Amino acid sequence: MKPSLSIKTLYRAPVKTILTFILLGTVTFALFSQTAEYVVIVRETNGAAKQYTGVGAAEITPPPDRMTGSPLYKRIQNGQFIEPARCEPLTLGRTKAIAELPYITSADVRYMTAGVSDTYYRPDDGEIFYNYTARCVIEGTLGGIEYGDPQMADRSIKFYSNLYLEDCEVVAGNPPPISDGEIITIRVDPLTYVEDEVGAGGVLERCAYIHNIAYTYGGEYIENLRIGARYAFVVRFEPLNIVQYGEVREQREYYLSDHLAELWCGAVWSLDGAPDDYLDAEEFAPLRELVEITNADAHTFDMVYTEDMSAIMRFADGRTALAEGRLLTPDDTKTGSRVCAVSREFAEENGLGVGDTLQFKLGTKLFEQYKGFGAVAAMQERYEPAKKDVTFEIVGVYADVDSPSMQSQDPYWGYSVSTVFVPKSFLPVDESELAEHKFTPAEFSFKVENAWDIPTFLEEAVPVFDEMGLRLIFHDDGWSEMASGFLAARTLSLIKVVVLSVATAAATGFVVYLFIARKNKEYAVMRALGTPRGASARALALPLLALTVIAVIAGGCAAWAYTAKTIAGSTALSVLDKFAVNTSVPAPVVVGCILGEILLALVIASVILRRIGARPPLTLLQDDKRGRTRSVRGKNI
16 A cells, blocks of 8 residues: 555544544643653752752860950950860861761861061951050150059049150051151050959950050059160050041050060060160060061961862851952862962952962961961960961952951851961971871861762761761751752652653553554455555554654644743742753753654554564454454444
8 A cells, every 4th residue: 555545544534533643742742841841850950959069067066155365365354364265176087087977078177377478467357356466566765754543443544654755666566657756655554463463455346455464564663764765665556546526537556565475575675775786685585586576477477278268168158258269279289389369358458469479488387277366476485487488379369258246256267367378288387297286176177069968968977976076067058958859849750750651651552552453454454465564564554653743743842832931930940049040951852752752652563563464364354353243242232
């Protein structure tokens, strides 16, 4: 039979043809749209998962109460010394044990040393934090003394004694510039503190000075100073912005002595009879050392050696953000790239940006991370000269997002604005010296980079951390909640695809049965008339194939258009509001669905035709006759 004649047989039973077309088109539409939705959901959620990384850290339990204060020295609160809160450190062994837990893909331990710049000064962290570098040594001629009243219990301006200095010269530190002929006023606490008594004076929210039991510069002491004599004074300074008559003017406050130096270096040094190079003399050795430490601290930056800045908790949770350029990556450490990232405050203060270079002398003494303190020495036992010269190119500028007051509540988790991040490959400390080093909680962190592993990791890791006496701190930007919704939506969509696939297979099988299996007589007649087996099979299969192709393509195209417009409203995709969701259906899915259903019809038809072709035409006629007889009997009954 000619193909054209074979296809014309569809017109002989128009109702059956139309119903078959509707059935095939409908199941194709349903299967195609659901398959397309599943594929798009999987593609987009996997794309979203690549944007999420879990960053974790560990803290010894229970953590201390949060408070601002020096990590090494007591602070004054209501006239009493208060021990600062300390975070119990993590050992290197503990960090390694955590890094070996399942699902953790990388871990980073960070170290801090001093980096001294000959060009740039250390920025001030602001009035919330005690400024350890606000110490200076000023040489000047004592021009006069004004005695305060110790009876002024409220410590008003009349309480302090004042020393007036003329012809001043800054020997150490970075105080505000002193103009020619300017007279400097140094405030002096008129009381002498003995035994357990303490004294503190402050401006704004931080202490400008703290006196301990070594403070001896009361009223009796300054009475022995000679007007007109030249002295070197160790002082603390505090620049203030005063609003007066609607204008802002700077007012400098200087206070005699510094509590970190009182025990080993006096605050007043007579220079009468001293040579110009008096600092080289043996009797001035303590002052010489203090000058060296003070000058170094004024230029000291907190060099943090890291392999991956994105693993730092403050960067991961958004409290510190990238303002310009990029963060340091593991590749920078692997390649030994001379790159760094600096704070926005430091960059703006010095007119620096991405592409500029900085030169530092790196120190080998390790310091603990602490906001507002960092790697400054401030005293003898913390000081070690920095020697290794390295030049870095700025590739990133970062900025704190949370307020200073918030940062002061977790000083062990924050970095000073003087922090410079550099690759760990530049750490100037031998590996053998690091074995006994202990880390504050913020100096160790790890990553779970496969976002789909995060929920499982959290479920399994929390009990493990509890057993280790640690509190797990983890940030995934809300992925855990999103992942559960994604997986539920994907599972539901997959179930629908499976159910519709079964329904499609059943519908296709039914159609093939109608068009081929019930035409034994036609096939037998063609064979009896001498038509070859292949030609006979094609005569039966061709109408089915033509109808299937038309119905499947029509249903597929309709489903394609429908899905492209409606899939964005899917529950799984609607939560991806942070991302540009691509709702286009991949072409391979379109082709696969259409060809798959056509191929399914051909396979079922081939199986049935093979079974029919294996039987003699006479047998087929007899079976068809029996079938018709049973049908008639059934109707009669």
